[in-house]
Amino acid sequence: EAQVTQNPRYLITVTGKKLTVTCSQNMNHEYMSWYRQDPGLGLRQIYYSMNVEVTDKGDVPEGYKVSRKEKRNFPLILESPSPNQTSLYFCASSRQGGNTEAFFGQGTRLTVV
Amino acid sequence: AQSVTQPDIHITVSEGASLELRCNYSYGATPYLFWYVQSPGQGLQLLLKYFSGDTLVQGIKGFEAEFKRSQSSFNLRKPSVHWSDAAEYFCAVGAGNDYKLSFGAGTTVTVRA
Numbered sequence: 001e002a003q004v005t006q007n008p009r010y011l012i013t014v015t016g017k018k019l020t021v022t023c024s025q026n027m028n029h030e031y032m033s034w035y036r037q038d039p040g041l042g043l044r045q046i047y048y049s050m051n052v053e054v055t056d057k058g059d060v061p062e063g064y065k066v067s068r069k070e071k072r073n074f075p076l077i078l079e080s081p082s083p084n085q086t087s088l089y090f091c092a093s094s095r096q097g098g099n100t101e102a103f104f105g106q107g108t109r110l111t112v113v
Numbered sequence: 114a115q116s117v118t119q120p121d122i123h124i125t126v127s128e129g130a131s132l133e134l135r136c137n138y139s140y141g142a143t144p145y146l147f148w149y150v151q152s153p154g155q156g157l158q159l160l161l162k163y164f165s166g167d168t169l170v171q172g173i174k175g176f177e178a179e180f181k182r183s184q185s186s187f188n189l190r191k192p193s194v195h196w197s198d199a200a201e202y203f204c205a206v207g208a209g210n211d212y213k214l215s216f217g218a219g220t221t222v223t224v225r226a
Binding site for chain 1: 145206207215216
């Protein structure tokens with residue numbers, strides 16, 4: 001089954017404690033991205049990757065890091081989380097980019113206290 | 114850069130009634146347009162997409178959308194809603210060259226019996 005898998009689904013952490021949210025896709029897609037969803041703001045792109053070792057900033061990259069060492073994996077790293085990063089996070093993959101269908105993971109609900 | 118506006122934050126509709134969700138986009142070239150649906154606690158699922166050709170596109174779950182270039186709109190419609198259509202709906206515009214998918218703020222649909 002084609003899918004994008006995120007882990008964990010729910011996470012509560014404290015300010016400043018480094019965390020990683022994993023994302024993996026089994027569709028051999030070249031393009032992967034991370035979004036955060038906040039009420040009234042829709043989905044905003046954090047980072048995206050066009051292929052292995054190729055990443056770039058989206059609209060709201062501050063406080064986040066990513067890496068793309070393998071085609072299937074695209075982890076999101078919060079080096080020093082802060083309460084304003086409390087949000088619902090989605091990973092997505094697509095064959096190319098904004099001109100092809102994106103497949104989304106189930107989401108990660110992050111709370112930073 | 115592209116942008117998407119969904120003017121309606123929340124719509125309530127009776128089961129069996131028709132539904133129309135509005136979407137306006139801003140983009141200088143030919144847009145790639147999408148509608149996604151997010152059921153409670155779930156990721157986003159593609160309802161339909163427009164790339165080119167016939168301006169009336171059919172999607173899953175009985176939804177359709179019409180692209181109107183003169184109005185920069187891509188409104189979503191369903192002739193008769195079911196209780197299971199209660200969800201949040203996102204319009205998105207994709208730009209092929211910079212691989213960016215931009216989302217509207219979303220419209221929440223409530224279906225009353």
